[in-house]
Amino acid sequence: TKQKNTIQAKWVIDAMGRRRFLQKKLGLAQRNSSKHSAVWFWVNERVDVSDFVPKSNQNWHERVPGNQRYYSTNHLCGKGYWIWMIPLPGNYTSIGIVTDETVHPFGEHNTEEKAFNWLQTYEPTLANHLQGISTQKFMKMPHYSYSSKQVFSNNRWACVGEAGVFPDPFYSPGTDLIGFGNYLVTQMIEADLQGKLTSEIVAEANRFLLTYAEGVKENINKVYSCFDQDLVMAIKVIWDTLSGWAFSAPLMFNSIFLDSEKRAKIRQGSGQFFLLAHRMQKLFIDWAELSQNRGTYGYIDYLEMDFVKQLRSRNLQSNKTEQQLIDDHIASLEMFEELAQVIFRMALEDTMPEKLADFPESAWLNAWAISLNEHRWEKDGLFRPRTQPRDLHPMTQQLRKKINFPSVVKQLVTV
Numbered sequence: 001t002k003q004k005n006t007i008q009a010k011w012v013i014d015a016m017g018r019r020r021f022l023q024k025k026l027g028l029a030q031r032n033s034s035k036h037s038a039v040w041f042w043v044n045e046r047v048d049v050s051d052f053v054p055k056s057n058q059n060w061h062e063r064v065p066g067n068q069r070y071y072s073t074n075h076l077c078g079k080g081y082w083i084w085m086i087p088l089p090g091n092y093t094s095i096g097i098v099t100d101e102t103v104h105p106f107g108e109h110n111t112e113e114k115a116f117n118w119l120q121t122y123e124p125t126l127a128n129h130l131q132g133i134s135t136q137k138f139m140k141m142p143h144y145s146y147s148s149k150q151v152f153s154n155n156r157w158a159c160v161g162e163a164g165v166f167p168d169p170f171y172s173p174g175t176d177l178i179g180f181g182n183y184l185v186t187q188m189i190e191a192d193l194q195g196k197l198t199s200e201i202v203a204e205a206n207r208f209l210l211t212y213a214e215g216v217k218e219n220i221n222k223v224y225s226c227f228d229q230d231l232v233m234a235i236k237v238i239w240d241t242l243s244g245w246a247f248s249a250p251l252m253f254n255s256i257f258l259d260s261e262k263r264a265k266i267r268q269g270s271g272q273f274f275l276l277a278h279r280m281q282k283l284f285i286d287w288a289e290l291s292q293n294r295g296t297y298g299y300i301d302y303l304e305m306d307f308v309k310q311l312r313s314r315n316l317q318s319n320k321t322e323q324q325l326i327d328d329h330i331a332s333l334e335m336f337e338e339l340a341q342v343i344f345r346m347a348l349e350d351t352m353p354e355k356l357a358d359f360p361e362s363a364w365l366n367a368w369a370i371s372l373n374e375h376r377w378e379k380d381g382l383f384r385p386r387t388q389p390r391d392l393h394p395m396t397q398q399l400r401k402k403i404n405f406p407s408v409v410k411q412l413v414t415v
Helices: 021-025 058-063 065-071 112-122 124-130 173-193 199-226 230-247 249-253 260-268 273-290 306-315 322-351 353-358 374-380 393-400 406-414
Strands: 012-014 029-031 036-043 074-078 081-088 092-100 135-141 146-148 157-159
Touching: 012 021, 021 157, 036 112, 058 065, 092 112, 092 199, 112 124, 112 135, 146 199, 157 173, 173 199, 173 249, 199 230, 199 273, 230 249, 230 273, 230 306, 230 322, 249 306, 249 322, 260 322, 273 322, 306 322, 306 393, 322 353, 322 393
Parallel strands: 012 157
Antiparallel strands: 029 146, 036 092, 036 135, 074 081, 081 092
16 A cells, blocks of 8 residues: 555554664664574475484484474584474474585575585485475575664664564574563663653663673574584583573573663672683584594483582572572582583593593682693693682583593593
8 A cells, every 4th residue: 555654652662573674774783794594494294303213213212202302493403504393383394404604605505406405415314304395485594693783772762573683593592682672671661651761771771682692693603613513512502501591591580681780799700701601612612623522422311410400490580689699690600610620621531531631520620711722721820720629520420421431431441
């Protein structure tokens, strides 16, 4: 229709998704530097990962009986890419290919024919399963990641969800960002109705959401180089999941996004985590590059490990006092300091077991100096810890029940 209508409202909220109506009208769009792209399509059939595993593998099938894995989003991963398999209503399945273009250029899989040829090369089991199945709605999205100079304004407009920012689909951070964004908007509208909305409140909301999105993007972008190393990824997912539970979830559970003063107090004792996290992300990348594939593992149920359960139950609670939140953050930081050292020793077992003699389990290290560059250990202060030693044995044993390095043990016994 050519008819135009004019409406008036005190607030305008853009929740129109990737159209980004307000963002584009106001010239706020920012393309992220990451070169990641996606294509996806639907098939009119149930594509079940359980069909990819021989029935003779009874342990695998009995772990999730009744082919219930289908109802989860399943991932197939390789160097520089991951594939999603998502069940849809009516027995449809969504298949998506997400790649780092520095490893898999978009032109290699940006049409339906190319995508199927690409799958035949990198995921032949899935490709063979799709033979003869009709596809629908082939879609593509090059360079899907973007941000914005601003998502909230004291002129009473806001952009939420994909109308504001989109870091990356891996880990599904969009759900968190929708929750954060919607909550911030409702808080600002409430403050406005009370005559208390200030430019400082709006600036803090912008700073929080945009900084969070940028951090998520950086963390996820780096993981693409690890996707072909299943052991590294298994451990990295533990680290990343616990990080979210410890330092993002409490903000949501206790609704303290806009209280910058309280956030600062709570994070005063844990600010060093982000330095430690940066160090560990580098370790995971280097480990994936240097891995000798010495480690073995079976099924890893994260919640069977006590330290995982304890952190989860401690942090995913609401209505905590300021002091309780401070204490939780300090306890979480101590746990990550221990976990970093346990993971470091595992990385050594895989990449340079000849160095293990320098790192007995009883040795307490400076977690903020951990790396796989042995030439930096002394200079960075790896052997000069800044905290008092604690017992790493319980956490080590919990992980050792899941992950082993038999060739290293055999080698050490022989020596």
